[in-house]
Amino acid sequence: xxxxxxxxxxxxxxxxxxxxxxxxxxxxxxxxxxxxxxxxxxxxxxxxxxxxxxxxxxxxxxxxxxxxxxxxxxxxxxxxxxxxxxxxxxxxxxxxxxxxxxxxxxxxxxxxxxxxxxxxxxxxxxxxxxxxxxxxxxxxxxxxxxxxxxxxxxxxxxxxxxxxxxxxxxxxxxxxxxxxxxxxxxxxxxxxxxxxxxxxxxxxxxxxxxxxxxxxxxxxxxxxxxxxxxxxxxxxxxxxxxxxxxxxxxxxxxxxxxxxxxxxxxxxxxxxxxxxxxxxxxxxxx
Numbered sequence: 406x407x408x409x410x411x412x413x414x415x416x417x418x419x420x421x422x423x424x425x426x427x428x429x430x431x432x433x434x435x436x437x438x439x440x441x442x443x444x445x446x447x448x449x450x451x452x453x454x455x456x457x458x459x460x461x462x463x464x465x466x467x468x469x470x471x472x473x474x475x476x477x478x479x480x481x482x483x484x485x486x487x488x489x490x491x492x493x494x495x496x497x498x499x500x501x502x503x504x505x506x507x508x509x510x511x512x513x514x515x516x517x518x519x520x521x522x523x524x525x526x527x528x529x530x531x532x533x534x535x536x537x538x539x540x541x542x543x544x545x546x547x548x549x550x551x552x553x554x555x556x557x558x559x560x561x562x563x564x565x566x567x568x569x570x571x572x573x574x575x576x577x578x579x580x581x582x583x584x585x586x587x588x589x590x591x592x593x594x595x596x597x598x599x600x601x602x603x604x605x606x607x608x609x610x611x612x613x614x615x616x617x618x619x620x621x622x623x624x625x626x627x628x629x630x631x632x633x634x635x636x637x638x639x640x641x642x643x644x645x646x647x648x649x650x651x652x653x654x655x656x657x658x659x660x661x662x663x664x665x666x667x668x669x670x671x672x673x674x675x676x677x678x679x680x681x682x683x684x685x686x687x688x689x690x691x
Contacts, residue, residue: 406615407455408577408578408580408612409576410423415596419629421547423624424606424622426621427441437619437621447480449548450483450550456543464494480548483548484546493563496562502536543559543577547627577612578617
């Protein structure tokens with residue numbers, strides 16, 4: 406359970422923004438870890454992980470090694486490498502749980518299918534497919550290269566989607582709460598840096614109502630000219646400033662809404678009185 410958010414802003418001078426919580430869920434236990442969920446995949450490429458943290462961090466580590474070994478520079482290629490490693494790790498995990506207990510590997514299962522009972526083959530195949538489809542890990546990948554800023558989501562057994570045009574994405578239990586803030590605001594990548602940064606922060610805070618989303622907040626900023634990455638960990642002075650602005654805005658909205666409701670209440674009383682409904686309503690209550 407978590408929330409991870411990525412966005413592109415800045416128009417002709419694009420900037421990438423990332424935010425996440427630190428909540429870890431294991432069965433019926435939840436706790437906020439000291440380790441952020443934002444990791445470097447390459448020099449100017451970040452991954453925000455959700456789902457099985459231990460599994461995801463292994464995929465991150467292997468992707469880091471592959472990027473370093475192969476010299477990958479494009480964000481899309483880094484994303485593809487992450488997705489492929491994720492898919493392979495998923496497959497190995499599922500096969501270990503389904504095939505290993507009956508002394509089979511994926512290779513031996515394929516070789517021996519003709520010799521096995523058809524119902525057993527069908528059962529094993531269904532278990533393998535179910536195991537792969539039940540993985541709910543998802544990752545936001547964002548970074549900058551010579552082709553510009555890129556935003557993507559890796560999900561399922563090795564699938565990924567480019568979110569460059571939409572310019573925002575969220576994963577985890579709080580994803581819908583976060584994405585709704587962007588939708589209601591009619592967000593586009595043309596938004597200015599300060600305006601977009603505050604919206605990302607607001608989206609993270611609003612997502613905290615979802616089960617399993619923690620209150621700690623980590624932010625990261627990736628600039629494109631020149632390329633660079635700035636991390637703002639939970640507790641940073643700038644995040645304290647964002648919190649004070651958010652709290653003040655929330656207070657003002659609450660006061661404005663209370664005044665609006667009071668005004669509406671007065672107008673409703675007048676409306677009901679003029680229509681002759683007020684007395685009737687009072688009698689029914691009595």
